[in-house]
Amino acid sequence: MAQTVATKTQHWIAIVDDNEAVCRSLSLLLRSKGHGVKTYPNGLTFLSRAPTETYNCVLIDFKMSPHDGFALLHELRAVGNDTPAIMITGWQSPDLLRQALQAGFKDVIYKPMLDDTLLAAIERVLLI
Numbered sequence: 001m002a003q004t005v006a007t008k009t010q011h012w013i014a015i016v017d018d019n020e021a022v023c024r025s026l027s028l029l030l031r032s033k034g035h036g037v038k039t040y041p042n043g044l045t046f047l048s049r050a051p052t053e054t055y056n057c058v059l060i061d062f063k064m065s066p067h068d069g070f071a072l073l074h075e076l077r078a079v080g081n082d083t084p085a086i087m088i089t090g091w092q093s094p095d096l097l098r099q100a101l102q103a104g105f106k107d108v109i110y111k112p113m114l115d116d117t118l119l120a121a122i123e124r125v126l127l128i
Contacts, residue, residue, distance in 0.1 A: 011126055012036040012054065016046045016072065017061035017088065022111070026059065026088075029115055030122075043067030047075055055083050057125050060105075062089035062096070070103055077104065084125040088113065 013035050017023050023039040030037045038053065040046040042064055058076075062069040069087050076083065087100045090111040100108045107121040 010034060010036050011056040012038070013122065014046065014053075014055045014058040014083075015039045016043060016058065016064070018042055018064045019061070022061070022088075026118070029118070033119060035122075043072035043075070046072065047079075050076065050079070050081055057122055058083050058085045059088050059109075059122075060085050062087055062091055062100075069105075070099070073104055086121055086125060088118075 013030055015023050015026050015030075015037060017026075017039070018041055020041070023041070027037045027039055038055075040049070043060075044066065046058075047067075060069045060072055064072070067075065069089070073085055076085070084106045085104065087105045087108045088111060089096065089108065092110050097108050106125045109118050109121055
């Protein structure tokens with residue numbers, strides 16, 4: 001006889017970053033907290049899968065090629081994808097923070113990031 005196992009609702013988070021080490025470490029952190037995670041090495045790969053995959057949140061690196069974080073968010077919104085997005089970046093600038101929030105990012109997290117800072121930002125986004 002088959003048994004069913006009750007599990008808590010899992011949130012799915014996409015990570016779009018061209019740095020494999022960042023993807024790997026964020027993936028390990030988020031999975032350890034019970035989230036489902038899928039990583040993408042660039043915006044083009046993510047966009048090719050976005051129509052068929054659903055996420056509760058997407059973490060988007062600012063500096064990538066060929067799409068930077070702003071271009072990727074713009075492309076997502078242009079196709080009707082309103083998944084909440086958090087920018088992750090090593091570039092610290094008050095102007096960048098202002099521009100990112102105006103563009104529609106829910107938060108900006110600076111690298112190197114503290115685990116608690118990132119997790120708190122994700123939890124805020126998931127409550128929206």
